[in-house]
Amino acid sequence: MSNVxxxxxxxxxxxxAQVDLDAIxxxxxxxxxxxxxNVQLMAVVKDNxxxxxxxxxxxxxxxxxxxxxxxxxxxxxxxxxxGGVVAPILVLGYLPTAAAAALAENDLTPAVTTLELGxxxxxxxxxxxxxxxPVHVKVDSGMGRFGVLPDEAVDLLRALSDLPGIRLEGMFxxxxxxxxxxxxxxxxxxxxxxxxxxSAREAxxxxxxxxxxxxxxxxxxxxxxxxxxxxxxxxxxxxxSAEMGAVLPLLPALSLHSRVxxxxxxxxxxxxxxxxxxxxTQPTRVALVPIGYGDGYRRTISNRGAxxxxxxxxxxxxxxxxDQLVVxxxxxxxxxxxxxxxxxxxxxxxxxxxxxxxxxANTISYEVITCIMPRVPRVYLQGGRVVEVRTxxxx
Numbered sequence: 001m002s003n004v005x006x007x008x009x010x011x012x013x014x015x016x017a018q019v020d021l022d023a024i025x026x027x028x029x030x031x032x033x034x035x036x037x038n039v040q041l042m043a044v045v046k047d048n049x050x051x052x053x054x055x056x057x058x059x060x061x062x063x064x065x066x067x068x069x070x071x072x073x074x075x076x077x078x079x080x081x082x083g084g085v086v087a088p089i090l091v092l093g094y095l096p097t098a099a100a101a102a103l104a105e106n107d108l109t110p111a112v113t114t115l116e117l118g119x120x121x122x123x124x125x126x127x128x129x130x131x132x133x134p135v136h137v138k139v140d141s142g143m144g145r146f147g148v149l150p151d152e153a154v155d156l157l158r159a160l161s162d163l164p165g166i167r168l169e170g171m172f173x174x175x176x177x178x179x180x181x182x183x184x185x186x187x188x189x190x191x192x193x194x195x196x197x198x199s200a201r202e203a204x205x206x207x208x209x210x211x212x213x214x215x216x217x218x219x220x221x222x223x224x225x226x227x228x229x230x231x232x233x234x235x236x237x238x239x240x241s242a243e244m245g246a247v248l249p250l251l252p253a254l255s256l257h258s259r260v261x262x263x264x265x266x267x268x269x270x271x272x273x274x275x276x277x278x279x280x281t282q283p284t285r286v287a288l289v290p291i292g293y294g295d296g297y298r299r300t301i302s303n304r305g306a307x308x309x310x311x312x313x314x315x316x317x318x319x320x321x322x323d324q325l326v327v328x329x330x331x332x333x334x335x336x337x338x339x340x341x342x343x344x345x346x347x348x349x350x351x352x353x354x355x356x357x358x359x360x361a362n363t364i365s366y367e368v369i370t371c372i373m374p375r376v377p378r379v380y381l382q383g384g385r386v387v388e389v390r391t392x393x394x395x
Contacts, residue, residue, distance in 0.1 A: 004386045006018070006379065009389050010379060013377055014290040015258045015259075015290060015291050015295055016256075016257050016377045016378070017254055017255065017256050017376050017377070017378050017379070018254070018255045018345070018379045018381060019053060019056065019057075019380050019381065020251070020253045020382075021057070021253070021380055021382045022381070022382055023237055023252065024052070024061065024235060024236065024237075025061075026251050027234060027237055027250050027251060027253070028041070028043065028060075028064035028065050028066055028235060029065055030234075031065070031218065031229075031234060031235070031248070032064070032065035034247075034248055035218065036225075039225045039226070039227055039228060040067040040227060040229075041065060041066045041228070041231070042066070042067065042068040042069065042211065043061040043066035043069055043070070043231065044069075044070045044071075044215075044231065044235070045058055045070070045071060045080070046071045046073070046092065047076075048076075049236070050232060050235075050236050050370050051254070051369050051371070052253060052254055052378070053380070054071075054076065054079065055079065055080065055083040056378075056380050056390075057235075058083070058085050059084075059085070061235060062087050067228075068087055068088040068228075069088070069090070070090045070091075071091055071092065072091070072092050073091065073093060074095060074099050074103060076091075077089045078106050078108070081107070081108070088134070090136060090170075091103070091110050092111055093146065094111075095110050095111070097119075098120075100117065100121045100123070100124040101127075103124075103133070104124040104125045104128055104130060104133055105124075109133070109134050109135065110135055110136070111136050111137070111138045111146075111172075112135045112137050112138075113147055114148075114156075115160065118160045119163060121163075121166050122163035122164055122165040122166050125164075125165030125166060126165045130165075132164075132165055132167040133165060134166075134167055134168075134169035134170075135166050135167070135168060135169060136168075136169060136170035136171065136209070137153065137156060137157065137170075137171050137172075138171075138172055138173065138174075139153050139172070139193055139196050141174075141189040141190070141193040141196075141212075142176065142188065142192060143174055143175070143176040144176075150193075153200065154196070154200055154205075157200055161205065168206070168207065169208055169209055170207065170208060170209030171196070171200065171209075172209075172212060172230075173192075173193040173212045175189055175214055175224070176189070178214060178216040178217040178224075179216040179244065180241070180243060183220070183221055187221075187223075189212075190212060190221075190223065190224050193212055209227060209228050210227055211226055211227070211228035211229065212224045212226060213225050213226070213230060213231075214232070214240075215230075215231045217229070218234065219231075219240065219244070219247050219248065220247065233365070233366060236252070236253050236369065237251045237252035237253045237254075238250065238353075238354055238355070238365050238369070239355075252345070252353065252354070254344065254345075254354075254369055255344055256344035256345060256372060257340060257341065257345070258289050258290055258291040258307075258340075258341040258343060259290065259338050259339065260288070260289060260309065260337055260339040260341060261287075261289060261337070262287065262288040263285065263286070263287050263335055263336060263337065265284065266286055267283055268280055268283060270284070272317045272318035273302075273318030273319040273320075273325070273326060274319045275318075275319055276318075277319055278317045280317075284317075284328060284330055285328070285329050286317060286326050286327065286329060286330075287314065287326070287327050287335055287339075288324055289324060289325050289327060289343075290324045291323075291325060292321045292322045292324050292325060293321070293322055294373065294375070295372065295373050295375065296371035296373045296376065297320060297325075298357075298361045298363070298371070299319065299320045300362060300363075301320055301357065301360045302316065302318065302319040303316060303319070304316065304360045305320075305361075306327070306352065307342060307352070308341065308342040308345075308347040309327070309335055309341050309342075310332050310335060310339065310348075311349060312331065312332045312348075312350065313350060313352075314327040314328055315328045353365075374392065377389060377390065377391040377392075378390045
C-alpha cells in the first residue's frame, strides 16, 4: 500500500485518524538524546499505544532507540508477541495468580507485589521447563495506588528469592506530581524509593534495573532517570505538562479527520441538536459533521469546542451526538459537501491540539487521544505515504 496517497486511502471514510510513524520515530530519537546513552528507554505502549496502534508503533519505537516496551495489561503484551515483537515487555499493572501460565508462556515480565503471584509464576516456569522469568517489584513510594509498601519490600524480595524459576530484574515506582513545577513531592517519592533500593542491595539483592521516571519526570526531573525511564505521552508528540512547557521539539503523531455531510442555512429561532441547548438568533450557515462521542469525541465539548474547515475554526453549536455534530460555517466561504474537517491536528495555518480539546472537555490530553474509539479507522503514514489502513474490517 506504500504507493497509495491519503486521499485515495480515505475516499470511502467519513471519519479517520492519521498516525504519522515518522513523527513517532522523531520523538523517540529526541527522548533518546535527552536521557543519554547510559539510560535505557522503556517505551510505554499501553492502551493500544495511547490509541495510535501498538502493533504499528512498537517496531517503530524499538528501531528508533527504545530498548524495551511497557504495557498495562497482560493481553496487550500477548498481542505484541503474536505480532512478532521479541523485545522485553513489562506488564505494569496488577496480575492475578491465574495469569501466571500465560505470562510465562509469552515471556512477559510481570510487576510483582505479592508472594502469591511469585509462587504461581515459579510453578509455571518450572512446569514449562523455561529459563528463569525476570520480574520487577513495584514500590508504592507515595502515590497510594499499586505497589508494595516501602517497609515491606525487602521482606518480599527475601521470600521471592527462595523461589525457583524467577529472578529479580528490576524495581520501580511511579510519581504522582511530576508534571508540576514544584517537584518537592516527586523528590520525596524518589528518596523513599532509593532508600528501598539501597536496603535491598545492602541485604544482598542484585537489582539491575531501577526505574521511576514517567513522562514528566523523564523530561523535567533528570535526577529521576536512574538507569531506565518510562515515557509515554512524549513518544506520541505531546508535552505532559502545560505548567512546565516544552523542553524537546516533539511532533504530534495523531490527527483526527472527518467530512462535511451537509450544508444549509438555518433561520433565526432554529434549535440545534438534543436538548435545544443552542438556538440561532440570526440566519446561520451550518455544516453537519459525522463525528461524535461514539468515536471518542467527547460530549462535554458541546457548545464549547471547534473544528477546522478550509483552514478556519468553526464553532460547535449544540450538543455533540453519538455520531455527529453541527458547526457554524457562516464565516467560511465556499464550504461544500465532503470538504475535509480536522477535529484534532493542523489544517492550513490553524491547529487544534490535544491540550486545547482537553481544556474544552475539562480533562487531560492523555484522555483525548486514548479515547478515540476502535471504530475510527487508523491511516498510517511513513515517508509522506500511506503504509497501512486499519479498520474494524481489518483489525
